[in-house]
Amino acid sequence: MFVFVKFLGASVYFAPYIPAVLIVSLFAGAFAATFAAVVSALVVWWIFLPPPSSGGPLTISNMSNLGLFALGAVLMVWLGHVFRSALSRAILREHEKELLVGELLHRAGNTLAVVSSIVRATLKNDPEKADIIGGRLRAMLKADELIIRSHEHPDLRGILASEFCPYQIEQRVEMHGQRIDLPAKVARNIALVFHELTTNAVKHGSLSHERGRLRIAWERNDGMVTVNWDEFDGPLISEPTTLGQGSRLIRAALAEVNGSVVKEFLATGLSCQVCFEVGHAQGASGSAGLELASKDSGRPDSAPA
Numbered sequence: 001m002f003v004f005v006k007f008l009g010a011s012v013y014f015a016p017y018i019p020a021v022l023i024v025s026l027f028a029g030a031f032a033a034t035f036a037a038v039v040s041a042l043v044v045w046w047i048f049l050p051p052p053s054s055g056g057p058l059t060i061s062n063m064s065n066l067g068l069f070a071l072g073a074v075l076m077v078w079l080g081h082v083f084r085s086a087l088s089r090a091i092l093r094e095h096e097k098e099l100l101v102g103e104l105l106h107r108a109g110n111t112l113a114v115v116s117s118i119v120r121a122t123l124k125n126d127p128e129k130a131d132i133i134g135g136r137l138r139a140m141l142k143a144d145e146l147i148i149r150s151h152e153h154p155d156l157r158g159i160l161a162s163e164f165c166p167y168q169i170e171q172r173v174e175m176h177g178q179r180i181d182l183p184a185k186v187a188r189n190i191a192l193v194f195h196e197l198t199t200n201a202v203k204h205g206s207l208s209h210e211r212g213r214l215r216i217a218w219e220r221n222d223g224m225v226t227v228n229w230d231e232f233d234g235p236l237i238s239e240p241t242t243l244g245q246g247s248r249l250i251r252a253a254l255a256e257v258n259g260s261v262v263k264e265f266l267a268t269g270l271s272c273q274v275c276f277e278v279g280h281a282q283g284a285s286g287s288a289g290l291e292l293a294s295k296d297s298g299r300p301d302s303a304p305a
Contacts, residue, residue, distance in 0.1 A: 017043075018072040025080025033080055037073035041066065135199060136192065136249075139163070143191035153181040156225070159191050160216060163198040169207055177218035180225060186278055189253040193261075193274060196246045197229055206234025206269045223277055231269030239265040 017040035025033035116134045123130040142162045146154035157175060159182070164170050182190060198207075206212030212234040218227040250261055259276030 017041075018069070018076055021073045022076035022080055025077050026083060029084065030077050030081045033073075033077045037070075037077070040073075041069060132199075136195060139191050139195035140188060143188050146191075147184045147187055153183065154187045156180040156182055156190070156218060156227075159187060160194055163191075163194050167198075167202050167207070169202070172207065172213050174213070174215045176216070177227075178220065180218065180220055180278070182278060186257050186276065189257050189259075190276065192253045193250050196250050197272065200246060201231055201234075201270070204235070205237065206231035209234050212269070220278070225276055225278055227274040229270070229272040229274065231271070234269045236267065237265050237270060 017037075020040065021033050021037045024036040115137060116130075119133050119137075120127070120130045123133075143154070143159065146158055146162060157177070157179065160175060161170070164173055201207040201212075201214060206214055213232045215230045215232065216227065218225060220226075247263075253259075254261055254274070254276055257276040257278075259274065261275075262273045264271040
């Protein structure tokens with residue numbers, strides 16, 4: 001091939017313009033790239049080749065230069081068109097996916113509203129219990145939304161932050177730890193666990209006072225994640241004498257992800273260590289919350305002394 005091109009006497013005058021045609025094709029489309037190729041050919045012909053006014057015939061070298069450039073320009077325009085078409089299809093598919101996700105979440109929200117209405121109607125004589133069940137259902141819905149939008153691997157920090165948003169207490173909560181992506185099965189159970197802890201902190205713990213603070217720190221060692229939950233500057237609390245439904249839900253949810261919880265009722269507030277395994281959930285996640293959602297909430301896990 002190189003011998004053939006050398007025999008034709010082709011030069012490199014047109015070579016720098018071929019990448020330019022490709023760039024124009026990628027960013028502006030086939031029509032603009034064709035126009036750029038014609039302009040490039042005219043510029044090179046005028047600057048480097050004998051002008052038509054000289055009256056000389058076209059040489060084999062000139063014709064080979066034009067022919068090779070035309071072939072290269074057509075190839076660049078075609079490649080640019082193929083790339084732009086593939087990119088457009090990918091963007092369209094992503095847009096359709098976002099629309100589908102939005103529709104799914106919208107329908108899930110409608111279903112939650114219907115279920116919540118049924119719960120409130122069934123427990124019209126016990127609105128507190130109805131609110132507890134509704135809160136647990138909303139926690140699972142928020143977890144599912146994070147799972148869908150993060151492509152099945154939500155971040156632990158995002159799950160925690162979603163629990164604090166309704167109360168607008170983010171400025172009193174410190175979170176420290178590396179990014180840890182959780183499998184969907186684990187995320188649903190962990191969302192229930194921290195929903196219970198957050199609800200308890202807001203109603204009875206440190207976050208029930210204006211000066212109360214919460215510090216959350218986590219780390220990952222191999223396949224285990226340890227989360228330290230420490231409350232400060234809240235009301236005095238005492239250890240409950242009986243195991244509340246919130247504590248039972250937490251233990252049941254953690255049992256499905258090979259986890260455990262240790263609580264200390266200190267003078268400064270509740271100190272809690274939650275451990276769970278990442279990536280080896282057992283059974284269908286979230287079932288613990290559904291099983292306990294309709295039961296009596298019992299005495300708060302940390303009540304004022």
